[in-house]
Amino acid sequence: MMNTSVEERLAVIETTMGRRPPTVWFKGGQVLNVYTGAVEYQDVWVGGSQIAFVGSREEGKLNPDSSTKVVDVEGMVLVPGYIEPHSHPFQLYNPVSLTEKVLPLGTTAMIHDNLYFFRSLDDDRWQEWRERLTASAVHHFWWARLDAQARLDADEDPFTLERVKLAMSHPSTLQAGELTDWMPLLSGDQKRVAMVEQAHRYGKRVEGHSPGASYRTLSRLAAAGVTGDHESITVEEVLHRLRLGYMTTLRYSSLRPDLPDLIRGLLQQQAPVPWHRLMMTTDGPTPPALRQGHVDAMIRVAIQAGCPPEHAYGMVTLNPAVYFGLDAHIGGIAPGRSADINVLRSLEDPTPIQVFVRGERAAQSGRLLVEQPQPDWERFPPLISAPWRLQKKDVALSLEKGEQAPVIHLVNPVITQLKWEAVDEVDEERLFVSLIDPAGQWTTQAFLRGFARGIDGLASSYNGSGDLLLLGRDPDAMVKAGQRVLDNGGGIAWFQGGGESFFLPLPIGGKMSDQPIDDLIEKSEELVTKLKNFDHPFHDPIYTFLFLSSTHLPQVRLTRDGLVRIKDGAIIRPATPLT
Template identity: 40%
Template sequence: MRRTTRTAEDLRALAAVARGEAPADLYLAGGRVLNVYSGEVLEANVAVARGRVAYVGRRRTMVGEPTTVLDVTGRLLVPGYFDPHCHPGAMYTPVTLAEAVLPRGTVAAVADTLFPLVYADPARLEPVLQDLSRLPFHYYWFLRLHAQAPLPEEAERFAPDRLERLLHLEPVRTAGEVTRWPLLQAGDPRLTELVAAALAAGRRVEGHAPGVGWERLQALVAAGVSSDHEAITAEQALDRLRAGLYVMLRHSSLRGDLPALAAVASSARAFSGRLMLTPDGPDATFVVDHGYMDAVIRQALLAGVDPVAAYQMATLNPATYYGLDEELGGIAPGRLADLNVLVDLRDPTPERVIAGGRLVAEEGRLIAPIEAPEWVSAFPRRYAPTWRPDPSLFAPPRGAAIALHLQNAVITRRRDLTLSDGPPPGVQVLTLLAPDGRWVARALLSGFADRLGGLACTYTVGGGMAVAGDDPHDMAAAARRALELGGGVVAVEDGQVRLELPLPIGGLMSPEPLPRLAARVRELSAFLRARGYRHEDPTYTLFFLSFDSLPDLRLTALGVWDARAGRVLVPREER
């Protein structure tokens, strides 16, 4: 695993500029530099050549005729931000996310491979990961070791020989996140072998241990986990630090945890190098309204985290953790010239963004369009009107029935009902359908909406289309329309389509720019809130209905799944 991509030619050219014997390509004059290595703010100019920093200091001897001089007098230069735990498929795509967050100062991310592993053409997976890593926005990857819900194709897509080969791709920096942590803690042979292979390849192992206390943490760390991002209190974060884990402090649309977590980033711990910041896959509305890593840094500052420490947690710390500090995370000779021009430390949203030594954004606007490789066709169409969902698929059960009751946006509790004449008010029929209609899993859903004609959603981790509602005919119409769109979210009432959010890329992602996607997500949220949805984020509720590691019950491709017991309560029906 390489720590830098610098060549001998790069080294000679950069050193010549630093000595003042060759002209810089770009010279940032008159500003101050946040030195994240020493924790100081210094008066300094920055010279750039070959897309990298060549010099930081007071001299101007490398300014020549071909040098572009950018006056940053009165401004502060900080390193470009680095998200250590990114989900670039929260209805948006890796490319549209990069286009939205680069102008806000985020230049790099270690991103999830779940969707490519499961749904991309296997023959094109490696080229897609490699190509996306070459954008002006630096994508690195965390390699999933298992699915997030039982899937028919899981054994093939997560075969050990396939994963071990992918672990050696240069952009893959870590394995995980290990959401099935109870298996790893209990010594599951397959998962333990994969973690061992990741460690042997020099990769980190990302944990996912919500609510796990001190005693169980010991076994997880002993089993090879390197970090965790699921702490929701300062006490939980401190337990993870004490256990030897690196800790990612999370703040975004689903969980705004930083005000509670900030206390762990005090005194010497703030500068330990073991803390990082992440937005952990916010929805499009959060990014458009608040920003990305800049928004998380701002929350850290508001919560009282030392400003230098807050910026280190979003730059140097993740770069060092992933072995990329020779490339990213600081402003120093040899590093990639990815930096942000700020008014001061109190406002992390940049006036200008420089990536690869080029000015790419000003005043929140991308001025150098991202030339993305063709990657969308690697995701074959999964949903098509090759079959016709019938209202009989969505008929309510009679007699004893199990409901998934939403305690919050993602946690469910079991609710046992006895039905004689349909579900009571506020309880909907819930189904999960195979994309080709070959199977159906059935349950009830409560705590989601007071009333709902029919809602179809292909944005799930369960490998199928979730359909919820009160009216079987509206549910069937919504499912049919989602198939016609190639995937997405569709709401139908009284036989009429009331809302559409197309997700044609794998039934999971939209190619639309984030502002347009955010407008559609707001429309969906407003529609559901008007019908009684009262939790934080409806898109994540729909997405996680099949997530097999969240308590208590899930609706999966196997049927109704008891996450605590690890077994199927009601099997799916074959059609």
């Protein structure tokens, strides 16, 4: 959770009692009171890092002096700093570069997925790195994942009960999950049940991940301890979750931009909308989506869809703060709360002119004013521990004439179907696809249809399992692309027509860039544009890379064990050892 030091508490007490001058005085503006929904003309007084008083100088009997910083906000509206309740801080970017991008947009608190860090770092390194982030201007909180979302060797599985309990016990951990693999919970698996129960004992929330689940399944998950879910794509699904007591999060992500339709659908219901049980999330936007904004963009979309502004702001301030037990510290402009304040031109324009965090100006006019702590990225485990060389046989299936082969069909950027085809003839849309152990121990091979036409060789170390993903029609180009990624410790590489067409380095464990997000936006958009020229049908290919080896979505996935059917875990085609 959040702790206030004795010194901080004394500073705000001395200020509110008039014995110490305020450090900051927001003068002459309006304040959105997220507790009542009212917009009122009020001054805001800060003592140190916290709000000391909201109201006039005469009412508060405060004593500003020459040391008090006066912020003239006449004609403007003050709202609380925004909270992102469901952040995936490794979508090519890293938590620091994400902070640098979204803080000037008004996001002052994020609750992050720990999946990649928990899998990659030992407990001491993870703890050290997490503590380093506490010096950030943004409030960083975390989930505690319960499963890997990919197939791992049993002796390599980091998700032991003891490790997960240790992660959940940390004050900055606010929830367990998200539960992408929830069947063990409903099956009564003792380890999974113990993890969920431990979360409740620590006072943590439990986030589900139940796309398309029926009312009955959602009810069973709630009985098993799940408290929230963000997977609604229809109004009926939203209402199911609300009726079952879930804290329900509406998405406006680069993969599922459902928010405006859900808002309009909720407003058409005869019953009043239970706004206090709703939150909003960007759900890990890929870099191109951040061009339009972050939480500020979500608020704008919600208001344009008809959501009353006070509720749009409440879904990203007070509501997540209450749900996660943080409302005594953040989520509103009130005495005793952290002075996290966004200064807006109007409620209809949620992108702030100025951003204050803990009473300090952190951003102005879209420009970051504070430096962020930089972890020692070199201490992250490398993509490979020993060099080895790819060969053509590692990347492409070798079949007899007329032999039937498994073909993964992309239904959308992340959902797949399995079909079998004879591969006698050349087909520009049917590509080889392989998942290869970066240490050179195994390869899983199949074909892929529906991604693009005529791609020679494309490789990515950014994927759900942390392995090397390759696809293309030309094994020689696939080897070149894969070797480029391996030789550089990670990245996305594309070879076409005999030469390199694209390369994005991902030096942080093969998954994250150390570059600013604005640079990543340009580079990612370049990749999307190039793929569109090869008839890529979807808007977000980065998510396809991520989920082809993630084992929580239908129908088939590439894994270290082979091509696996998700529903029953059957291995359609086993992995091949590499020598």
